[in-house]
Amino acid sequence: MALYFSYNQKTYSERQFNKQLERVKSFGFDGLFFPVANANTIGHSTKERKILPFWNMIAQAKSAGLKTGIKLQCFQNRVLYQNDSFTPPMNYLGVTYVPKSDYYPVCPNNPDGLKTFYNITDLIANNTFLDFIYLEHFRFPFYWEKEELDIQNRIPPFCYCPFCVTEFSSVVGEIISTGEQIQSMMPEWLEWRTEVMFSLLSYIQEKVPNSVQIIVALPPLSLIDLPFTTGQLPQGLIEEGCFLSPQLHHKVKAKNLAWIEDLLDQYQLDLRIRRLIPSFEYGNAEEFEYLAKLEKKYSGIIFCPLPDAM
């Protein structure tokens, strides 16, 4: 079984980075995930900032015997919000999202968002060093870190932007213009949203080699609420060959470790297969040890952030 943690790019020389890789292995980790926020992360030569070129780091980790993955920010992009032409997601009442923190959601039907998504997928396609692609924010916007996880409101929070409404209208063959109309067609709306996500997934699947495992991050919602809230259909994603990574970040939700086990039990029971690579965060060495024990039950674990000792 594998144990993973996500790795932030630091200012390393090749030699320093090799030393870090040795330390990673000495902690018992089998692999690293490199965060990719946008195409600049992997495209730029970063010599002047003394950052090793992205693909060099991955190749180096691979030749050190570690598995490698990239953690892709799919529909979350701070840079896009600086473009005048960009329109943020829109809620049921037609109000556009205004970022108040570091969450910059992008609608999966937004043309600028899609362009970015296709670009970055093309950039990572055919890289032979990659074992995993971790799709973060691969969903309709939902700020789970701040929102209630018990979904009381029976209307998905996002997205009702003009691109969504137009696209949905063309699928159902009638002009939809109001929230009330959408509410009366909720089953069709929900089905259409999951199909949007599946067609984006097939774009990735066509681009990357079969040897690359695709992991889809899920907010820590109950399974029944996921498709409704985010457009992610867990069982369908598994049937498409993906691994699922519920993000069980208990600290951010002010929950205890029992909350993690409860959710995992539910996922185990309902999905019935070992396709889970849960993502954890931890606060201290004790929690780290506790969570590492869960590793045996699953295909792998992604820890974020790093142990202090790193």
Ligand SMILES: [Zn+2]
């Ligand atoms: Zn939209």
